[in-house]
Amino acid sequence: MRHLQDFAFIEAVMRAGSIRKAAEDMNITASALNRRINRFEEEFGYEIFERLPRGVRLNPAGELMLHHIRSQRSDFARLQSQVADLSGVRRGHVSIACSQALLPYFLPDQIARYRDDHRGVTFSVNARDRLEVERELSTFSSDIALVFEPRHVVDFEVVLSVTQPVFGIMREDHPLASESELRLRDCLHHPYVLPGAAFAVRVLLETAVKRTNFERLTPIAESESFDFMRHYVLQENAISFQFPIGLNPKGTPGLVALPLSPRDVEPGNLLLGQLRGRTLPVASARFVQQLAQALVAQNF
Amino acid sequence: MRHLQDFAFIEAVMRAGSIRKAAEDMNITASALNRRINRFEEEFGYEIFERLPRGVRLNPAGELMLHHIRSQRSDFARLQSQVADLSGVRRGHVSIACSQALLPYFLPDQIARYRDDHRGVTFSVNARDRLEVERELSTFSSDIALVFEPRHVVDFEVVLSVTQPVFGIMREDHPLASESELRLRDCLHHPYVLPGAAFAVRVLLETAVKRTNFERLTPIAESESFDFMRHYVLQENAISFQFPIGLNPKGTPGLVALPLSPRDVEPGNLLLGQLRGRTLPVASARFVQQLAQALVAQNF
DNA sequence: CTCAACCGGTGCAAATTTTGCACCGCTTTT
DNA sequence: AAAAGCGGTGCAAAATTTGCACCGGTTGAG
Helix, strand or coil, rough: HHHHHHHHHHHHHHHCHHHHHHHHHCCCHHHHHHHHHHHEEEEEECCCCECCCCEEEECCHHHHHHHHHHHHHHHHHHHHHHHHHHHCCCCEEEEECHHHCCCCHHHHHHHHHHHHCCEEEEEEEEEECCCCHHHHCCCCCCCCEEECCCCCCHHHHHHHEEEEEEEEEECCCCCCCCCECCCCHHHCCCEEEECCCCCCCHHHHHHEEEEEEHCCCCCCCECCCHHHHHHHHHHHHCCHHHHHHHHHCCCCCCEEEECCCCCCCCCHHHHHHECCCEEEHHHHHHHHHHHHHHHHHHHC | CHHHHHHHHHHHHHHCHHHHHHHHHHHCCCHHHHHHCCCCCHCCCCEEEECCCEEECCCCHHHHHHHHHHHHHHHHHHHHHHHHHCCCCCCEEEEEECCCCHHHCHHHHHHHHHHHHHCEEEEEEEECCCCHHHHHHCCCCCEEEECCCCCCCCCCCEEEEEEECCEEECCCCCCCCCCCCCCHHHHCCCCEEECCCCHHHHHHHHHHHHHHHHCCCCCEECCHHHHHHHHHHHHHEEEEECCHHHCCCCCCEEEEEEECCCCCCCCCEEEEEEECCCCCCCCHHHHHHHHHHHHHHHCC
């Protein structure tokens, strides 16, 4: 669209850090781009870029403008989606930032279901830190967040919250494999692996250990990958910890998953959310609705 | 701004109902405007106007576009206000839709106080129906609403709610003028004037009368103007009804204002609100804050 | 039934705007 | 001291937008 052109150039300049580089990226002369930027600033009434000896950089007004540009783009996408909707085309794009646990089973299943009804809708799915989620939403990089224990801040609007206990994963021949519920003290007497500090499971376990005045956590291995940890316990007879939503609903041969007693470890909060105050595009809004239904029905 | 130009033309065409008339309004040739509209529709991917034999009209997609345009304008105004804010200029515009009662004393006082600190901020103030308020907000015609008993709907976000009893206004020599509190039954035994059905005072009185199973309300005069009614009781010795926020805080010579007993008539709810989910421009947001403070402190 | 009055749309040339090129002055880097 | 990069500018070419004249179609009054 014509009226978003200047915005594209501004973003390019911001990314490239200099007008000349941005001009190359956009296949345009530096002088033309320079004039566009200058004219834009003149019409807007304020400078957007700080002129440095080695290029340009957004000033505070420019930061506000950048946010405005992103918000406007997303609004426009929503408008197109709505219009497509009423002309019966039903298309759009949904971008999701989520915890790693959602990647293997839950989201693929939910997305497939959604696309059964709406073939025109495309998805992007990205695993993100509990801490990264807010920025992800507020820069409009993602429409929807589905995360365990995100840092709770003002810009994050919780649509739905469900709890899941932490599960211990072990081999069938593990001494604790026949229990119906795991006690934290018992688990810590055996070798175990843990995710890094950025993960909700780790946060919950650390909190539990602090509360019960045990010794510090001493995992035999630490990893960012729940997949790795789950497979590791098949090698060395250890325990790994994970939320059940990330487990194969049909179970894994040779592995047992048992919940940790809620008396020892708080269950994790899985929050479905979006940027506060934002009206999502039709496709995203409907997908949020579907996710909410699936989560309350525990359909996984 | 350049990128809002097309939007202005689209709005003009919508208002005029035909491209040719709009072209005249905008001091441009019909052919040029026609081409702008066509190009816009082509770039957007969908037609915005329905072509009729006698002109054009927005189709459903166009309605969505119109809303988008208005929202975008208002977003842009907010952006400018924010940028002005951080360059220390402090300017902006605040538009308010309110009940008639706020016009004579409360809002003039509040606006004057605000402008003492911020000379650059301008205001528009318009009296609106309880029913018109929501549309006023959702079309971005007003930023803020301050209304008695508005129809309560989803798009109206209540920032603050305060109650005021209905007062009876009469001459000093009226038989009831020496009471400390008015009973509805007593009032109705004397001649009285009432506002139209669109006014909160009337709604509250009608409700009260229905509840107590009195005869129907039979005013000797009906008017849209509380000013008229207040002056009328000086001529014929009647009672008029009004919220105290609309009365001169210093009193009016020859007139007495007495509250109706809360046992008979529910007090009116004065709601301060805005469009749900909207982020107001800085100037408007601060004025809302000031209004809220004044209202809770009953500074009037 | 006819015809004037409007309507949206289009071909073409004029007017306006945007772009590319060459170049300036400046700062940093080598 | 020279080279490399940067933003900014004058000027002519290129591209876009506009105005004018006109077309085909519909409406409504005489």
